[in-house]
Amino acid sequence: MTEAENRPNVARMYDYYLGGCHNFAADRAAAEEILKIFPDTGVAAQSNRAFLRRVVRWAAEQGVRQFLDIGAGLPTQGNVHEVVRAIRPDARVVYVDHDEVAVAYARRLLPTDGRTVVLQGDLRRPGELLADPTLRATIDLSEPVAVLLLAVLHFVPDADDPYAAVAKLRDATVPGSVLALSHLTLDGLPTLPTEQGTAIYRRSSPLVPRSRDEVARFLDGYELVEPGLIKVAAWRPDGEPQAAVSHGYGGVGVRR
Ligand SMILES: C[S@@+](CC[C@H](N)C(=O)[O-])C[C@H]1O[C@@H](n2cnc3c(N)ncnc32)[C@H](O)[C@@H]1O
Numbered sequence: 001m002t003e004a005e006n007r008p009n010v011a012r013m014y015d016y017y018l019g020g021c022h023n024f025a026a027d028r029a030a031a032e033e034i035l036k037i038f039p040d041t042g043v044a045a046q047s048n049r050a051f052l053r054r055v056v057r058w059a060a061e062q063g064v065r066q067f068l069d070i071g072a073g074l075p076t077q078g079n080v081h082e083v084v085r086a087i088r089p090d091a092r093v094v095y096v097d098h099d100e101v102a103v104a105y106a107r108r109l110l111p112t113d114g115r116t117v118v119l120q121g122d123l124r125r126p127g128e129l130l131a132d133p134t135l136r137a138t139i140d141l142s143e144p145v146a147v148l149l150l151a152v153l154h155f156v157p158d159a160d161d162p163y164a165a166v167a168k169l170r171d172a173t174v175p176g177s178v179l180a181l182s183h184l185t186l187d188g189l190p191t192l193p194t195e196q197g198t199a200i201y202r203r204s205s206p207l208v209p210r211s212r213d214e215v216a217r218f219l220d221g222y223e224l225v226e227p228g229l230i231k232v233a234a235w236r237p238d239g240e241p242q243a244a245v246s247h248g249y250g251g252v253g254v255r256r
Contacts, residue, residue, distance in 0.1 A: 051232035071152025222253025
């Protein structure tokens with residue numbers, strides 16, 4: 001077993017919560033510890049994926065044809081390109097993750113049709129990401145882009161200035177572009193279990209839940225789409241059966 005497999009990994013723990021099979025014993029053990037503290041984590045992960053499908057559908061219906069999914073994770077059911085192509089068959093989707101295992105699985109499992117691309121890149125280095133030749137060959141930054149930051153910003157501590165990174169992505173896109181995000185919060189939760197939970201995550205990555213106001217700041221420069229920044233399960237429910245469990249805020253903004 002490699003060192004990488006011995007250490008729990010947030011992409012593969014998330015895959016385990018979603019019932020996926022691309023995870024190792026160390027990921028399952030850490031995820032089970034989280035599930036003991038927060039038994040509804042699997043349902044919350046499903047809620048986050050349902051939110052992703054709704055926002056992608058919404059953006060495609062607004063006419064957006066380009067999607068940049070940063071912190072995309074391991075392929076699962078209802079990936080961005082599948083949802084968007086049902087509405088816009090010509091859409092282009094760039095998946096980005098900094099984790100080499102997630103990228104390797106994505107490259108193996110996703111179509112290589114030139115309109116779906118997988119890149120290894122880091123949200124903390126948006127300049128490098130935006131300069132990537134494959135990204136530039138796939139996404140035309142003079143046309144609107146939907147930037148998806150779902151369940152990823154809470155892995156970026158303030159010391160790495162996630163606000164500057166998100167602003168840089170915003171400034172690289174034209175008006176009419178979209179930012180969709182979801183973000184873990186501990187608002188309203190008791191302190192002790194949340195400290196235990198973040199300690200488990202710290203073995204693989206820093207985990208930085210943020211308050212509603214702190215999450216709202218990521219959407220500076222965007223016009224917030226109704227119903228605003230709210231718990232993901234409550235964002236424009238579409239009748240698809242889902243438990244109303246959310247561990248995070250979700251919101252969508254349109255660049256002015
Ligand atoms: C919880 S998963 C979310 C997957 C998907 N976005 C979703 O919401 O269903 C978080 C993903 O973010 C990735 N990630 C964490 N920090 C990152 C960074 N700085 N740059 C790019 N990806 C990152 C992790 O590797 C992981 O795959």
